[in-house]
Amino acid sequence: MDTFVVPGTVESLGPIREFVRSKAAEAGLDKKRAYRLQLAVDEIAANIALHGYEEQGLTGDIEVQAEVEPDRLTITLVDSAIPYDPYSRVMPSDLDAPLQDRAIGGLGVFLAINNVNEFLYRFNDGQNHNIFVVQRESESTAT
Amino acid sequence: MAFSLTSEARGRIAVITLTGELDASVAGQLRDAVEQAAKAEADRLVLDMTTLDYMASAGLRGLVFAKQKMGANVDIFIVGAHDAVFETIEMTGFHHSVFMLDTYDAAQIEAP
Numbered sequence: 001m002d003t004f005v006v007p008g009t010v011e012s013l014g015p016i017r018e019f020v021r022s023k024a025a026e027a028g029l030d031k032k033r034a035y036r037l038q039l040a041v042d043e044i045a046a047n048i049a050l051h052g053y054e055e056q057g058l059t060g061d062i063e064v065q066a067e068v069e070p071d072r073l074t075i076t077l078v079d080s081a082i083p084y085d086p087y088s089r090v091m092p093s094d095l096d097a098p099l100q101d102r103a104i105g106g107l108g109v110f111l112a113i114n115n116v117n118e119f120l121y122r123f124n125d126g127q128n129h130n131i132f133v134v135q136r137e138s139e140s141t142a143t
Numbered sequence: 144m145a146f147s148l149t150s151e152a153r154g155r156i157a158v159i160t161l162t163g164e165l166d167a168s169v170a171g172q173l174r175d176a177v178e179q180a181a182k183a184e185a186d187r188l189v190l191d192m193t194t195l196d197y198m199a200s201a202g203l204r205g206l207v208f209a210k211q212k213m214g215a216n217v218d219i220f221i222v223g224a225h226d227a228v229f230e231t232i233e234m235t236g237f238h239h240s241v242f243m244l245d246t247y248d249a250a251q252i253e254a255p
Contacts, residue, residue, distance in 0.1 A: 010166070011168055013166045013167060013168050014145075014164065014166070014168070017164070017166075032226075032227065035197075035227040036227075038197070039197075039199060039231065042166055042167075042199050043199060043200055046166065046167035046201070049167070050167060092235075095235060095236030096236050096239055098215070098239075098240050099206055099210040099215075099219075099237065099240040099241075100207075100210040100215040102207055107200040107203055107204065107235055108199070108200040111199075111200055111231065111235070114234060
């Protein structure tokens with residue numbers, strides 16, 4: 001398992017995406033799935049930096065763990081900000097509503113959950129663990 | 144790739160060109176550009192995404208912000224969004240509320 005530790009600020013989002021990109025390449029994900037994984041991780045990392053740390057007046061790190069297994073790539077974000085379960089967030093139910101009527105919260109979590117095969121949340125040892133799993137085998141067998 | 148943005152006013156049309164990667168760290172730049180367009184009383188907003196490689200939900204919130212600041216009647220045109228960016232817009236249903244164009248179509252955008 002590889003780990004990459006960055007300050008829990010929005011300035012770290014680019015470096016986190018770059019780390020995820022390199023792991024996606026190592027796992028042989030195609031361009032589309034690599035992009036979607038980056039997006040999912042980026043959305044949760046942004047929430048940790050802005051809502052977990054900054055809004056609470058806290059500072060701390062985000063640890064990015066990557067594990068490439070034969071069938072899957074798992075990225076885990078570990079932070080020591082306030083406990084926050086993304087699944088506690090009410091999903092936007094207004095995806096077809098006109099923009100001016102839309103709530104702007106919850107979009108990031110929605111994109112995180114819908115852009116990986118599996119998204120899990122655990123709170124262990126006083127830390128948030130946001131876990132993203134992508135299957136390495138391509139869903140389509142198109143040549 | 145680093146993010147950059149340029150703004151241009153073509154009469155009542157505000158054109159904002161986005162380049163690179165749009166994430167939460169640079170979303171303020173898009174909000175500022177939208178506020179400028181609102182102040183200039185633009186009634187159409189064109190977001191040129193031809194050179195935008197990546198867009199997080201921060202970009203989508205920029206669209207909501209534009210409707211709130213510039214008025215619900217403002218038409219928003221998204222030009223040249225790459226497949227992945229397009230997919231995010233579609234997945235969240237935002238394509239129902241904006242015009243998605245492959246290229247800058249003057250006939251449609253500048254129609255009286």
